[in-house]
Amino acid sequence: MNTHLQHLENLREIRSIMDRSSRFLSLSGLSGVAAGVCALLGAGVVKWYLGSHYLLSRSFYQTTPNWDTIFFLGAVAAVVLVLALGSGIYFTQRKARQNRQTIWDSQAKRLLLNLALPLVAGGIFCGALLYHGLVYLIAPAMLIFYGLALLNASKYTLRDIRFLGLSEIGLGLVACFFIGYGLLSWTIGFGLLHILYGTIMYVKYEREAPAHT
Known part of the structure; x- marks a missing residue:
């Protein structure tokens, strides 16, 4: 019996070593929570700037906003991105x-590459939507491409991120049919889902077992 238990323990250790050698396992759940909070703050600023009635007007999403509005939304998005990335890196x-691991290794490079490819494609696609005046599809497209990026990167990090990616894709597809709720879907996807995911990951991998890999 003891021999059998020892074999199981050895198998778990071998699996852990293989995971550490092929996956980036240092992602913190608190990074997701911080990114979600930044997104909620950014959405709040946008709602304050444009006004709730204007945001829910179909005409806002069916016409190209003036350049002042575009620059403002771009500036808010850039600040949210910088704050989210900064908190994520920290x-x-x-x-x-804590886990005595290096943050910049081959696993991290593969993760970033597979994350970046769909994001770059999505950014170009959203630019094309703006160019053609299809503003109402930008928020859903952002969610869909971000979900695809998470799905693509999930092969090189914690498998749980796959479920976040699928949730973002599903939300983006639903948002395609509800013009006038772009900011709401964006807030749910980048804000609330991130906070929920980050909290679950923190409880699962960090709070109870800080050195879990």
Whole structure:
């Protein structure tokens, strides 16, 4: 009996070593929570700037906004992105130090490459939508391409991120049929889903077992 248990323990250790060698496991759940909070703050600023009635007007999504509005939305998105990336790097570095792992290795490079490809394609596609005046499809497209990026990157990090990717894709597809709720879908996808995912990951991998890999 003891021999059997020892074999099981050895198999678990071998699997853990294989995972560490092929996956980037230093992603922190707190990174997701911080990114979600940044997205909620950004959505709040946009709603304050444009006004709730204007945001829910179909005409806003069916016509190209003036350049002042475009620049403002772009600036808010850029600030949210910088804050989310900054907090993500901080919490990921902290978790890597706790687990005595390096943050910039071959696994991290593969993760970023597979994450970046759909995001770049999505950014170009959203630019094309704006160019053609299809503003009402930009928020759903962002969610769909972001979900595809997470799905593509899930092969090189925690498998749980796959479910977040599928949720983002599903939300984006639903949002395609509800013009006038672009900001709401964006807020749910980049804000609430990130907070929910990050909280689950933190409880599952960090709070109870800080060194879990």
